[in-house]
Amino acid sequence: MFTKKPTICVGAMSGTSLDGVDGAQITTDGEDIFEFGPTRYSGYSAQEKQMLHKVLGKWADEEGLETARDIIHRKHIAILSQFPQAALFGFHGQTLAHDPKSQRTHQLGNGKAMADALGRPVAWDFRSVDVGLGGEGAPLAPFFHFACAKWIAANAPVAILNLGGVGNLTWIDPSKNKPEDQDALLAFDTGPANAPINDMMRARLGVDMDKGGTIAAKGQVLDGALEVFLRDPYFRKIPPKSLDRNAFLTMLDLVKECSNADAVATLTAICATSVISALEFCPRLPERILVTGGGRHNPVMMQMIAAGAACPVVPVEEVGLDGDMLEAQAFAYLAMRVARGLPTSGPTTTGVAMLTSGGILSSG
Numbered sequence: 001m002f003t004k005k006p007t008i009c010v011g012a013m014s015g016t017s018l019d020g021v022d023g024a025q026i027t028t029d030g031e032d033i034f035e036f037g038p039t040r041y042s043g044y045s046a047q048e049k050q051m052l053h054k055v056l057g058k059w060a061d062e063e064g065l066e067t068a069r070d071i072i073h074r075k076h077i078a079i080l081s082q083f084p085q086a087a088l089f090g091f092h093g094q095t096l097a098h099d100p101k102s103q104r105t106h107q108l109g110n111g112k113a114m115a116d117a118l119g120r121p122v123a124w125d126f127r128s129v130d131v132g133l134g135g136e137g138a139p140l141a142p143f144f145h146f147a148c149a150k151w152i153a154a155n156a157p158v159a160i161l162n163l164g165g166v167g168n169l170t171w172i173d174p175s176k177n178k179p180e181d182q183d184a185l186l187a188f189d190t191g192p193a194n195a196p197i198n199d200m201m202r203a204r205l206g207v208d209m210d211k212g213g214t215i216a217a218k219g220q221v222l223d224g225a226l227e228v229f230l231r232d233p234y235f236r237k238i239p240p241k242s243l244d245r246n247a248f249l250t251m252l253d254l255v256k257e258c259s260n261a262d263a264v265a266t267l268t269a270i271c272a273t274s275v276i277s278a279l280e281f282c283p284r285l286p287e288r289i290l291v292t293g294g295g296r297h298n299p300v301m302m303q304m305i306a307a308g309a310a311c312p313v314v315p316v317e318e319v320g321l322d323g324d325m326l327e328a329q330a331f332a333y334l335a336m337r338v339a340r341g342l343p344t345s346g347p348t349t350t351g352v353a354m355l356t357s358g359g360i361l362s363s364g
Contacts, residue, residue: 002088002339006034010083011090011332012076016165016245017194017294018052018094019208020044023079024328025086030336031178033151039325040082042075049208057246058096060106068094072109077117089114090335091124098127098244100136115362123335125360130345135352136242139168142187142349143337144330146172146179152319159279159286160316161305162327163295165195165245167275170349171282180343180355186283187349188239191274192248193295197267200252210264213300219265225254226273235274239281240351271295272304279309288312292323334359 010025021044025037044052048071055068072094080089093109111124131137145160154174162168167190176184197216198209210216229251234241251270255263279285288311295301296315306313316323337344338359346355 002336004029004031004340007087007336008037008085009088009090009332009336010080010086011092011328011330011335012079013092013328013331014072014075014094015327016095017198018044018049019294021075021079022325022328023083024322024325024332025083026329026332028147028333028336030333030340030342031147033147033333036322036329038083039322039328040079041324042079044071044075048075052094055108056096058106059104065108069108069110073113073117076109076114080114080118086120088335088339089118089120089122090331091122092126092331093124095245098137098242100131100242103131103134105131105137111360112362115364118364120364121339122362122364123338123359124362126331126334126338126344126358129358130350130352130356133352133354133356135345135350135356136240137350138242139170139187139189139349140334140345141168141327141330142170142185143179143344144333145170146185147333148321148326149174152321154287156287157284159282159289161190161275161289161291163193163271163291163293163301164327165193165198166243167191167193167271167295169275169278171286173283180346183283183348185346185348186239186281188241188278188281189243190278191235191243191271192251193271193293195245196248196251197264197271200255200263200267204260204263209294210268210298213268213298215261216264216268216298216300219259219261219263221269222255222258222262222266225266226269228254229270230273230277235277240347240349242350265300268298268301269304272301272308275305276308285311288314290314290316290319290321292316292321292326296323
């Protein structure tokens with residue numbers, strides 16, 4: 001039985017960029033953060049990445065998932081076993097498909113099998129209840145982002161921008177007492193981020209990413225590309241709203257005639273443009289945008305966002321947070337909320353009709 005007391009929780013995250021598994025420990029009661037603890041990371045091998053890419057888009061009732069599931073379980077067990085003090089684990093699994101309009105979402109991995117292997121409780125399947133109740137099922141980190149804003153003692157609205165495979169933004173009013181309070185949060189997916197850049201780099205150059213933005217820095221943005229991109233109805237849709245990793249595959253068609261440098265520069269500018277457009281939905285302009293996820297390591301992407309935003313844009317490290325581990329930490333935090341039956345999403349984060357406590361708790 002988990003109660004309102006500081007508890008050592010560990011979360012694991014394998015994101016849409018498919019680079020590897022993050023593990024992170026925090027001490028929390030599911031409301032406040034008391035301490036950030038050690039972290040671990042294990043990258044996928046080239047063969048593992050290839051296998052996971054093969055199953056992207058598959059649903060749980062489709063065939064051919066066994067090998068990918070074994071990879072997910074093995075890598076997560078190896079990471080989580082390195083946290084002997086943990087009383088509770090948060091296991092997100094690997095998102096393969098996400099279609100909230102059809103009330104479907106698929107995160108590959110079985111938390112009960114994880115709990116049996118680890119011998120300790122595991123909270124998992126965080127998205128299904130929200131999606132089943134008509135929510136977007138994403139993003140799920142905003143309740144944790146609210147706790148982070150309290151932890152850094154923010155005294156004005158701030159935004160946390162995650163630039164993973166997809167971009168998502170959480171606007172936070174730290175004057176509120178709890179994340180479930182009215183007008184405390186607004187969260188939504190901004191648009192594509194690293195996923196299309198990484199996919200193009202892999203297809204054309206056989207490498208995983210535009211490391212340090214070096215190729216984008218050599219290119220020119222394709223004339224008219226940003227205007228064409230912003231015509232998509234998604235960017236006029238009122239949030240909350242969410243995207244599948246492959247929602248904007250047509251972006252690759254847009255740049256197929258471009259040189260490598262121009263194509264990467266254009267895809268990077270598209271990401272930045274979607275973030276800048278998203279700021280129009282914030283209740284008030286945030287005092288600053290704190291950037292997490294792999295995109296913050298890309299100076300070209302960061303400069304493009306900063307050039308269009310009317311507030312400072314800085315990595316989360318500037319306020320003492322760990323941008324490589326924030327999502328793993330979020331699922332440690334959410335695990336405790338699941339264990340205590342606290343809400344994990346609400347109308348202003350996923351668009352679900354009511355405050356919702358998702359997730360399954362499996363004992364070890």
